Amino acid sequence: MAETGRKRMNIYESISKCMEEIGAVSKDAVNKQQGFKYRGIDAVMNAINPALVKNHVFIVPEVLEQQRQERTTKNGSVLIYSICRIKYTFFAEDGSCIEAVTVGEGMDSGDKATNKAMAIAFKYACFQVFCIPTEEMKDPDEETPEPVTPQFVPASAEQMHKMGEFVSAYAEMCEDAKESDIWGKLKEKYHFSGTSEISAEMAEKIITQVEVWYKGKKNKIEGA
Incomplete structure (x- = not known):
């Protein structure tokens, strides 16, 4: 009722x-x-x-x-x-x-x-x-797998080749920059000193970044 x-x-x-x-x-x-x-x-x-x-x-x-x-x-x-x-x-x-x-x-x-x-x-x-009473605030999971540092996975040969192609193509479109200048800019942005320090994840970010630069430069030239 x-x-x-x-x-x-x-x-x-x-x-x-x-x-x-x-x-x-x-x-x-x-x-x-x-x-x-x-x-x-x-x-x-x-x-x-x-x-x-x-x-x-x-x-x-x-x-x-x-x-x-x-x-x-x-x-x-x-x-x-x-x-x-x-x-x-x-x-x-x-x-x-x-x-x-x-x-x-x-x-x-x-x-x-x-x-x-x-x-x-x-x-x-x-x-x-609800302010539920407890003896202490620490309250972790029932199971606590051993935490580990994420494993470093180096960039693949295919990724390295693709990065080189994009950097080379972008450098050809730039009148005031060489490939070494572009690599220097990438090293500063992504904090690496040599290609051996580039992980697979970082490689994808670099490829995407250089592709954005390349397309932006291309559109600017075509629109001029």
């Missing part, structure tokens, strides 16, 4: 009511690699769900920004590293809302890096909005 004559709470009243009903979440989960205890996402969801339902609050996530990288461990396996910046909007039944933006980081050897990042971001949003 529908409730009648009840005033619909705004988001501030609803959040306050939720805070009264959400108790402390203990650190019962254990990190498999480092052995410390932490509060898992399931414990947080179980703690907040009854209060959210009772006070008619729901939460909508929106990923504002995501960064993904592949990292190789010492034993040669590949880890996916994901960082997500997420906005959580907390709505009350009267339509009022508040927003909280948090950042989550996650690593996984499969397809769960983004899931882990989103879980971390959600936990911290709830911890901070």
Whole structure:
């Protein structure tokens, strides 16, 4: 039977009511690699769900920004590293809302890096909005793969050849610059002293940059 004559709470009243009903979440989960205890996402969801339902609050996530990288461990396996910046909007039944933006980081050897990042971001949003009691603020992932420095992948022979062609073609169009001048400009811009220091990723940026210079110069000449 529908409730009648009840005033619909705004988001501030609803959040306050939720805070009264959400108790402390203990650190019962254990990190498999480092052995410390932490509060898992399931414990947080179980703690907040009854209060959210009772006070008619729901939460909508929106990923504002995501960064993904592949990292190789010492034993040669590949880890996916994901960082997500997420906005959580907390709505009350009267339509009022508040927003909280948090950042989550996650690593996984499969397809769960983004899931882990989103879980971390959600936990911290709830911890901070509802002020859920904890013994300490440190709250990492359940699994913490060994962090490694991104592996250097040198530019391929094809990339080096393509860079040389673009630099040569661009130099031919410039009356006041030689190939050595263009390479000098690239070294200053991308911070390398020799071609052996050019990574595959940097090579793509250099190729794109010289192509932009080349097309810009060509359009300028044709329009003159």
